[in-house]
Amino acid sequence: MTFIPELPDPALESRLLEGLNPQQREAVVHRGEALLIVAGAGSGKTSVLTRRIAHLIETKDAWPSQILAITFTNKAAAEMRERVETLIGQAAEGMWISTFHSACVRILRREAETFGYTKSFTIYDSADSRALIKRIIKDLDADTFGFTVSKVAGRISKAKNELQEVESYSRNANFADPAEAVFVEMFRRYSSELTRANAFDFDDLIAQTVYLFRAFPKVAALYQRRFRHILVDEYQDTNHAQYSLIRELTRAPKPEHLKGAVGFDGMPLKEYDRPLPPASLTVVGDSDQSIYAFRGADIRNIVEFERDFPNSKVILLEQNYRSTQNILSAANSVIANNFDRKDKKLFTTIGDGEKIVGFTGYSQHDEAQFIADEIVELREAGMDYRDVAVFYRTNAQTRALEDVFIRSALPYRVIGGTKFYERAEIKDAMAYLIAVANPADPLALRRIMNVPKRGIGPATEAALQNHADKDGRTLRDALRESDQLGLGPKVTAAIEGLATILDEVGATADTAAPADILAALLERTGFIEALRASRDPQDEARAENVEELLAVTREFRRNNPTGTLLDFLTEVSLVAAADELDDSSGTVSLMTLHTAKGLEFEAVFLTGVEEGLLPHQMSAGEPGGPAEERRLFYVGITRARRRLYLSLAMTRAQFGDVTVAMPSRYLQEIPTELIDWRQSPGMANSRGGTEPRALNARRGGFGAENSLAGSSLGGPGGYAIESGGPGATARARAAARAAERPKTEWTSRVTSTVRDNGDLTLAAGDRIRHVDFGDGKVTAVTGTGPKAVAEVQFETAGRKRLLIKISPIEKLA
DNA sequence: GGGAAGATGGTTTTT
DNA sequence: CCATCTTCCC
Numbered sequence: 001m002t003f004i005p006e007l008p009d010p011a012l013e014s015r016l017l018e019g020l021n022p023q024q025r026e027a028v029v030h031r032g033e034a035l036l037i038v039a040g041a042g043s044g045k046t047s048v049l050t051r052r053i054a055h056l057i058e059t060k061d062a063w064p065s066q067i068l069a070i071t072f073t074n075k076a077a078a079e080m081r082e083r084v085e086t087l088i089g090q091a092a093e094g095m096w097i098s099t100f101h102s103a104c105v106r107i108l109r110r111e112a113e114t115f116g117y118t119k120s121f122t123i124y125d126s127a128d129s130r131a132l133i134k135r136i137i138k139d140l141d142a143d144t145f146g147f148t149v150s151k152v153a154g155r156i157s158k159a160k161n162e163l164q165e166v167e168s169y170s171r172n173a174n175f176a177d178p179a180e181a182v183f184v185e186m187f188r189r190y191s192s193e194l195t196r197a198n199a200f201d202f203d204d205l206i207a208q209t210v211y212l213f214r215a216f217p218k219v220a221a222l223y224q225r226r227f228r229h230i231l232v233d234e235y236q237d238t239n240h241a242q243y244s245l246i247r248e249l250t251r252a253p254k255p256e257h258l259k260g261a262v263g264f265d266g267m268p269l270k271e272y273d274r275p276l277p278p279a280s281l282t283v284v285g286d287s288d289q290s291i292y293a294f295r296g297a298d299i300r301n302i303v304e305f306e307r308d309f310p311n312s313k314v315i316l317l318e319q320n321y322r323s324t325q326n327i328l329s330a331a332n333s334v335i336a337n338n339f340d341r342k343d344k345k346l347f348t349t350i351g352d353g354e355k356i357v358g359f360t361g362y363s364q365h366d367e368a369q370f371i372a373d374e375i376v377e378l379r380e381a382g383m384d385y386r387d388v389a390v391f392y393r394t395n396a397q398t399r400a401l402e403d404v405f406i407r408s409a410l411p412y413r414v415i416g417g418t419k420f421y422e423r424a425e426i427k428d429a430m431a432y433l434i435a436v437a438n439p440a441d442p443l444a445l446r447r448i449m450n451v452p453k454r455g456i457g458p459a460t461e462a463a464l465q466n467h468a469d470k471d472g473r474t475l476r477d478a479l480r481e482s483d484q485l486g487l488g489p490k491v492t493a494a495i496e497g498l499a500t501i502l503d504e505v506g507a508t509a510d511t512a513a514p515a516d517i518l519a520a521l522l523e524r525t526g527f528i529e530a531l532r533a534s535r536d537p538q539d540e541a542r543a544e545n546v547e548e549l550l551a552v553t554r555e556f557r558r559n560n561p562t563g564t565l566l567d568f569l570t571e572v573s574l575v576a577a578a579d580e581l582d583d584s585s586g587t588v589s590l591m592t593l594h595t596a597k598g599l600e601f602e603a604v605f606l607t608g609v610e611e612g613l614l615p616h617q618m619s620a621g622e623p624g625g626p627a628e629e630r631r632l633f634y635v636g637i638t639r640a641r642r643r644l645y646l647s648l649a650m651t652r653a654q655f656g657d658v659t660v661a662m663p664s665r666y667l668q669e670i671p672t673e674l675i676d677w678r679q680s681p682g683m684a685n686s687r688g689g690t691e692p693r694a695l696n697a698r699r700g701g702f703g704a705e706n707s708l709a710g711s712s713l714g715g716p717g718g719y720a721i722e723s724g725g726p727g728a729t730a731r732a733r734a735a736a737r738a739a740e741r742p743k744t745e746w747t748s749r750v751t752s753t754v755r756d757n758g759d760l761t762l763a764a765g766d767r768i769r770h771v772d773f774g775d776g777k778v779t780a781v782t783g784t785g786p787k788a789v790a791e792v793q794f795e796t797a798g799r800k801r802l803l804i805k806i807s808p809i810e811k812l813a
Numbered sequence: 814g815g816g817a818a819g820a821t822g823g824t825t826t827t828t
Numbered sequence: 829c830c831a832t833c834t835t836c837c838c
Contacts, residue, residue: 457814594826
């Protein structure tokens with residue numbers, strides 16, 4: 001069969017450019033060494049990027065395998081792949097579309113043996129890193145110098161992001177300062193422990209790849225030759241290490257480094273006698289959306305792009321296709337307060353839209369109640385829950401929101417935050433998997449040594465560790481030789497039992513399905529059994545969580561039929577918060593402003609717009625802090641398509657006591673005519689100033705008392721603070737929590753006091769009394785059992801939906 | 814070695 | 829306010 005090369009299909013090319021404005025079009029078709037697309041929020045950059053990739057393939061300027069596209073989250077990568085697929089079909093398969101971290105893992109696994117690691121290296125997440133650092137601090141008594149785990153972790157991470165290894169770091173260190181000397185020692189130990197454990201931390205994934213390329217030009221040349229077109233999204237949030245990685249990849253591969261090279265398919269590569277041109281680089285970014293300086297993101301990467309890549313072209317995308325003009329005007333005027341930025345104004349042709357809605361609650365519960373009520377109204381006006389998002393600055397703010405949402409029977413999901421994988425029992429089960437996949441890792445082994453209880457305590461552990469250290473073997477080796485330690489027969493048998501299980505299950509680690517490996521481990525160690533047999537009522541829920549993990553591993557294999565245990569562990573450690581977002585879920589999404597980056601929703605609630613929270617207290621001292629906080633606010637505003645709500649609370653319970661909050665300075669940067677204040681800070685404040693009962697005051701027309709049962713605002717009516725037996729309430733609370741523990745999704749877990757009305761049943765026509773809303777009449781009941789929801793018409797507070805089981809209500813005779 | 818009760822210290826944002 | 833660590837007793 002003869003293959004006739006096709007000319008670019010004009011019909012198809014025009015399809016790729018269809019509906020694009022001239023700048024977007026240019027961004028798709030431009031060819032050259034370097035291209036910077038400055039893409040304002042909502043300017044259609046994803047569309048431009050995907051079409052650019054499709055266009056490169058379509059015009060035969062690139063084979064799919066020559067494309068490397070870097071996104072910020074796995075979800076964005078999956079979305080991009082999908083969209084390219086719908087444009088050009090199967091051809092999308094050979095492309096690398098992934099995050100920085102995933103791409104680096106892929107490279108490091110391929111090349112691990114070149115530089116002293118094995119393919120089975122594991123990845124330390126931040127909790128693992130912290131656990132290791134904690135041990136080191138303790139060993140060195142470094143806390144006497146004021147070192148905390150987070151400080152040390154932060155400094156090490158910062159160094160790595162700037163490509164400073166222990167050696168180069170200590171060369172510039174001031175050893176006259178004892179604290180600094182101790183830090184260097186900690187850094188040194190941390191690094192060598194990681195190496196010994198055959199593990200990388202998050203920052204290593206990038207940094208080590210760069211070192212690999214620099215130390216082994218032949219390896220680098222292979223990738224430089226392969227990736228002819230590199231595209232990087234969210235370029236404003238790249239740090240120095242990531243920038244350097246891109247630099248290494250866009251160097252021209254030298255012919256001598258490619259001599260005798262073998263391609264990724266194992267076939268010898270064609271040799272060149274002339275240098276190949278460097279890969280072409282496309283970056284997309286917006287310096288107004290740079291919000292990751294704290295993790296080393298360097299805004300200069302984008303600002304100085306033109307200087308870095310001399311033959312570059314810059315294209316500006318300013319037309320916004322997402323939001324109404326009112327929302328954009330607010331965003332523009334806020335961000336204009338950041339000096340040293342290139343002036344850029346987003347505009348749209350879709351019209352002004354609704355005004356921004358503002359609300360000031362008396363407390364964070366009041367604020368949350370307002371949000372819940374508004375969401376109900378939006379829903380009644382035809383909006384889907386999944387099109388609504390609630391943003392906040394700190395994860396701690398979810399508490400009040402969850403509290404109120406649960407009682408209002410609003411389906412919601414917290415994106416990120418306390419993750420499933422951070423739960424102790426899940427970490428334990430995962431540690432078993434890691435111990436099996438990477439026998440060199442002592443951290444995982446230590447974690448499971450006595451889980452479930454088998455009588456191996458700190459003393460035994462130390463003995464094992466000593467034995468291992470004596471002749472430089474691993475802790476795992478020591479386990480196998482426990483009979484040489486002269487320990488009691490019971491303990492020795494327990495250790496041997498564990499060693500046997502790990503070794504025997506470990507023999508299948510490369511081939512067996514992750515679910516089978518986990519099931520075998522759980523079965524043979526009696527892990528779940530032990531939880532079920534426990535007297536602690538919470539252990540039943542923990543057992544269920546572990547079974548949930550088992551389901552996750554099965555699901556993984558369904559999606560990746562050839563996925564190994566290592567693949568599973570890699571995927572788990574690299575999930576980003578935003579990856580959890582499920583577009584089809586039909587729930588309201590709650591997330592931090594950071595997680596919100598790159599997403600969009602019909603309606604956005606931006607909460608806690610207060611001084612001290614946004615901008616956050618901690619940012620005040622840092623150079624560039626307030627400006628970055630402003631960008632964060634800007635990012636939040638520009639996520640909204642139609643409706644934007646800005647809310648704050650006058651008082652906020654933090655650190656156990658109530659503090660008075662001031663409206664954020666950023667609110668004053670929005671022209672007043674853009675905001676429709678349902679309750680302005682002034683309105684709330686004047687009451688607060690004159691009435692001691694203000695915290696529970698009736699707000700205009702609604703007659704709602706705002707203190708929810710169990711909230712921290714003192715007793716009903718705001719009497720003088722009277723804290724009755726803190727121990728007693730804490731215990732009662734823990735008991736209530738244990739008893740309740742909803743069997744629903746682990747993400748929607750109840751975080752504060754939950755009332756339980758038992759099997760209280762209501763029917764239309766019943767009269768009830770609610771702690772906050774007063775008396776009302778049930779107009780309808782939907783759902784059954786614990787999920788029954790009553791719709792209630794209150795005399796003064798309006799219509800509400802309440803989850804009968806847990807609402808603070810009583811039935812009136 | 815195990816467990817429960819008190820003490821302590823620490824919270825921005827995340828791959 | 830919360831989680832984690834320490835201490836004490838079995």
